[in-house]
Amino acid sequence: MRRAPTWLLALFMGLAVVAAPAPGEARNKPKVAWKTVEAPAGERHDQLVRALKPLLQSAARKANFGEGKRIVLNARIVHFTSTASGDVHRVSCTLIGRIQGGATAKSRISFGGRPAERAALEKQVLTMVANGVVSRLAEIVRVSAAAEKARKAESEKVEKAKKAAAENTDAEDDAAE
Numbered sequence: 001m002r003r004a005p006t007w008l009l010a011l012f013m014g015l016a017v018v019a020a021p022a023p024g025e026a027r028n029k030p031k032v033a034w035k036t037v038e039a040p041a042g043e044r045h046d047q048l049v050r051a052l053k054p055l056l057q058s059a060a061r062k063a064n065f066g067e068g069k070r071i072v073l074n075a076r077i078v079h080f081t082s083t084a085s086g087d088v089h090r091v092s093c094t095l096i097g098r099i100q101g102g103a104t105a106k107s108r109i110s111f112g113g114r115p116a117e118r119a120a121l122e123k124q125v126l127t128m129v130a131n132g133v134v135s136r137l138a139e140i141v142r143v144s145a146a147a148e149k150a151r152k153a154e155s156e157k158v159e160k161a162k163k164a165a166a167e168n169t170d171a172e173d174d175a176a177e
Helices: 006-019 045-062 115-176
Strands: 031-038 070-085 088-099 104-113
Touching: 031 045, 045 070, 045 115, 070 115, 088 115, 104 115
Parallel strands: 031 070
Antiparallel strands: 070 088, 088 104
């Protein structure tokens, strides 16, 4: 009887390891939807909303919201300024994110750079506040889901204890008769 060479077995094991999904990919990732993305009224309103929406979606894809079905979020730029003074261009932004029916998260940053790189600086600031808000919202969702799971487990434990106590009482009553 012929045996398969050792290298063939090693190749098979290597392919099995590579083909298996990573533990992070095997989780049930929730669908994150951005219901509203708002910016202050003004001449740059539409430009800010168009720039921020894909940045929020990208940050939400990378964030770990835990397990779930659907999460609806809202975002609002509270403050955005882009000013040049001398040889420095300063961009400041404050963004508030909200879980629908839940908590809020706020991110604020002020960043400076060369006046010639205004567009890149504005995009960098929007990216940073979007990542900050989404990270915090993801943490809030994970913590609240864990707390809800613990509450549910505790209530099931209490129900089981009540049921066991009722059965023990019935058994004692039957034994007394």
